[in-house]
Amino acid sequence: MAIKNKNKKSKVFLFLSSIPLILIMGLRDKYIGTDAIQFYSVFTEINTGNYGWLDYGDTRYEVGYFLLNKIIGLFTQDPQVFLLIISVIIVAGICIFIYQNSRNPFMSLILFQTLYFYCNSFNLVRQYIAIAIVVNSLTFIKERKIIKSSLIIIIASTFHTSALFLLPLVILLCITKINKLNIYMYFVGFAIFSFLIPIMIQVSVKLFPRYDYYLTYNTGYSGGKILPYLYIIMVIIGISLIRKLKISDLELKNYYMFSIFVFITGLLGIIANLYFQSASRIMAYSSIYLIVFIPEFVNFFTRKVDRLIITYGVITLTIIYYNLLLHSGVAEVYPYAFFKN
Numbered sequence: 001m002a003i004k005n006k007n008k009k010s011k012v013f014l015f016l017s018s019i020p021l022i023l024i025m026g027l028r029d030k031y032i033g034t035d036a037i038q039f040y041s042v043f044t045e046i047n048t049g050n051y052g053w054l055d056y057g058d059t060r061y062e063v064g065y066f067l068l069n070k071i072i073g074l075f076t077q078d079p080q081v082f083l084l085i086i087s088v089i090i091v092a093g094i095c096i097f098i099y100q101n102s103r104n105p106f107m108s109l110i111l112f113q114t115l116y117f118y119c120n121s122f123n124l125v126r127q128y129i130a131i132a133i134v135v136n137s138l139t140f141i142k143e144r145k146i147i148k149s150s151l152i153i154i155i156a157s158t159f160h161t162s163a164l165f166l167l168p169l170v171i172l173l174c175i176t177k178i179n180k181l182n183i184y185m186y187f188v189g190f191a192i193f194s195f196l197i198p199i200m201i202q203v204s205v206k207l208f209p210r211y212d213y214y215l216t217y218n219t220g221y222s223g224g225k226i227l228p229y230l231y232i233i234m235v236i237i238g239i240s241l242i243r244k245l246k247i248s249d250l251e252l253k254n255y256y257m258f259s260i261f262v263f264i265t266g267l268l269g270i271i272a273n274l275y276f277q278s279a280s281r282i283m284a285y286s287s288i289y290l291i292v293f294i295p296e297f298v299n300f301f302t303r304k305v306d307r308l309i310i311t312y313g314v315i316t317l318t319i320i321y322y323n324l325l326l327h328s329g330v331a332e333v334y335p336y337a338f339f340k341n
Helices: 008-026 035-050 062-072 079-101 106-113 125-142 146-157 161-175 183-194 195-209 209-215 226-240 249-274 277-287 290-298 304-327
Strands: none
Touching: 008 079, 008 106, 008 195, 035 062, 035 079, 062 079, 062 125, 079 106, 079 125, 079 290, 106 290, 125 146, 125 161, 125 249, 125 277, 146 161, 161 277, 183 226, 183 249, 195 249, 226 249, 226 290, 249 277, 249 290, 290 304
């Protein structure tokens, strides 16, 4: 039940576009980004230390990420190769998600970069591996395949435990029907439930002490004060427009699915801004859906000239946003340099 854009041009475009994204991320110098040098040292430590295959408990890393280090270490001891393979996993996962769900793959891939997801993935490597896995559960969620979609979330959590925050939502979306009549009930429920998120994070930290530094860690949240409210407004406007349009059940379901994740992004952004910045740590799992939500939103405008104006207006504004973050030093990926032997 994916978007019907599965054609050769989309596949070729995404494949060719992924190559420079992978190479730029994977061949960067170890001092590009805030955490790259840490990934270097961890890879070396896991593969040269006295760690057995099940000794992940002696580290602060999840079993999936630990085993990935060990498996790659069987073939190479070069941390740069490890970084390149990680880049393939992240970019490929996002491109598959775009291919299966985006009405406009070109716009979605641009948004992946201009909304700063790409640059953030230079640093939040474990979490972005989890994100690249999690987003591809959407196909099974639409088909209401609860076991397959839940299994994907569990696999993602072996790279970053925070992915488990999505498990209740995935189960809910699989067992309930979302339509025009009850979509607002979902939003009200999510808004009420969002007040429990700080408590859930604090409880999770007690269950997984390795994450206790997240309660005081400056996440560098760069979502802005206005953007979370804008996301919610876009969702409401889109639902108002969709009620007046004659569209297929598939298009309706896609929009409702995307809008739920974007609505949650807005709620988490508001919480992060007002009183609990650590909420932005789980916000990345829902905010990534913006790259498919926005093209879907644009499509609701019936006149072609309106769609063109909005499309290029959004791209222009997000490019400005991207450059402001980039030149402000967010994620510390600029100025860029390739690795040195």
